[in-house]
Amino acid sequence: MEKRAKLSEIDLVRGFAIIGVLLVHSTSDATIQMLNSDLFSLYNFFNIFFKIGTTTFIFLSSFVLFYNYYPQPLTMKQFKKFYRNRLMYVIVPYLLFTAFYFLLGWWSKGQVWDWPAMLSALKYKLLTGTGHEHLYFVFINIQLYVLFPVLLYLFQRFKWLAASAIVVGVLLQWGFFLWNRETQFIVYDRGSWAPTYLGQYFLGAWLGMYFDRIKSWLIIAKENIRASRVLVWMTMWLVWLAAGVSYVTIYYRARADKTLFHNAVYDLFWDIYTMITPLVLIQVAFLLSKMMKNTWIGGLRHLGVISFGVYLLHPFILLVYRQFPPANGDTWVHHLWYAGGFVSALVISWIVVTVISRSNRWAWLVFGSVPLQLQASQRVRSDTPLPAAPSVPA
Template sequence: MERRTKLTQIDIVRGLAILGVLMVHSTSFATLEMKGTSLYGVYNFLNIFSKIGTTTFILLSSFVLFYNYYPQPLTAARFKKFYRNRLTYIVVPYILFSAFYFILRWYQNGFEWNISLMWPSFFEKLLRGQAYTHLYFVFISIQLYLLFPVLLFLFKRFRWLAAGAVIIGVGLQWAFFLYNREYWHVQNRGSWSLSYFGQYFLGAWLGIYFDRIKSWLIIAKENVSKSRVLVWVTLWATWLAAGISYVTIFYYQRVHQTRFHNALYDGLWDIYTMLTPLVLIQVAFLLGGRMNNSFLVGRLRHLGIVSFGVYLFHPIVLLVYRKFPLNGGGTMAHHMWYAGQFLSALIISWIVVTLISRLTSWSWVLFGSVPAQLKAADQPTLSNEISPSKPSASA
């Protein structure tokens, strides 16, 4: 049975991705309330350029799954363990946090405390990933986990499907976009996995062929050649152009009420969010060599390990923080208040998730496999492989 080398750099990518999530959520109110200030362009940039979290986590999830499972034989026992772990480490936290946020919202809205009213509403929101605004990501992940064994079987059975995974994924994604726009009119399109097939299938392709293509992806002295440098420069230039263009159209929409065709929004978003994980993987491998002797890089990896818990918990911090808005004060005070949102969401969530995961034996019901991953990170010499039976918490 073939096992592949553990890629601890993926934790760094997760750390960068969760920073993006926190930045988007921390600046969302600022994009509405800080119009007219000299730094509005900065808020718009931080809010839009940071929209990389969900798509990066989806790509990483697919990458890790196919990286681990593709070389393994397909057996009923392996898939039984796969689903048991996802039920334990993903579905259970999803249900618990959905219940918590649903009750919190019910209380905020002043609704009647009537179980006959609450239960149907909760069940409907649970099945749509709508108990709170950020839980759609976990709902998408569950959909993709259900699809994974089927896709794995097809990719192993038909190698041409694996080779053309990126084209197939983008094609299916855009077919959904176009048919939904013209005929289906599915609400909350972003809560359905078809909207992310491009990113998911790219992750699958990377996971399957990583050993073959890593010299073309990873920036390192031993990989330098004219053709590879050209690929790296093209990747970064295209990524920056797509990201800046995506930021720009939102700036004109928000400031000047300019509307662009939906295809432009979708196209720039798709290019930007498919290239971003590749850029972050390159950054992670550049930083990875300093993982053991750089405090900041080590903390970034730690943040990546606890990112699933931070993702689930951080809206609580933002909710409490926003209960204490500034009354008066100059523009600079408001800038500092918004900066405090980001720092509070990051630091408090990070500390709470870490402490609960380390100090309790039941934290898996809240944060999935985060406690086990923290323990494994404390003992890096015990295993040199990614265990196919342990799901990534962030994935």
């Protein structure tokens, strides 16, 4: 059975992604409340430019799965182990956090504790990923885990299909966009369904399958420098920046002066931007990996390792924090308060997840494989294989 080298740089990419998630969630209220502020454009920038968390995590989920499993035969033993791990490290935390946020919301609204009605409502939220505004990501991943063995078999069986995975994924994704636009089959929460992200998912699959072959075209390093590769890197970064700035701009226009664009325009810039972002982040991660012993780089990697736990917990930290808005009407106080929301969500979640994961043998129930990943990150050398347990959010 072929084992592939562990890529510790992926933890850095996860670190970037979870910071993006926290920036988006900590500025969501500010884009409404600070619309007339001189710094509104800055809030809008943080809220839109950093909307790369979910799509990057989906890309990484696919990348890690296909990087690990594609070289191996899909046996029944592997099949059972794959779903056992997902049940333990993804579905169980999803169930517990959905129930937690559901009960918290029910209590905060002062609703009557009618258990039959509550169970019915909870069942609906579990089956639609709507237990809280951030749990849709885990719901998406569960859908993709169902598809994974089928896709793995097809890609292993038909090499031409594996080679053209990016094209196939984008076509399926945009076919879904166009079909849904015509039929309005999913009116709300389209982003909670896996077809919305097939482009990012298939991109991750393609890169995971062929990483050893194409890494010299992706990783910026002295030994990889060729005129053709430098041109590819420059083009990728320019398109990425152009798409990101355009994505930020159309949202600024919509929020600031109510200028609305066709849905396809939003989808187009979002798709281009979020498809290229993981590739850019991988390049940055490999550049920074040379400084892994540096304190802040090591800290970023640690954040990436525990990112699933931080993702699940941080909305609760923000919810509590927002119960204490500033009484002072000065604008600068509000700016500091919004900044404090981001810092609180990051630092408190970071500390709580780390402490619980290291001190409690049952921590996997709430934070999935984070405890295992923390142990692995401390003892695994860079040339050892990736752990069998899913490195969720992957």
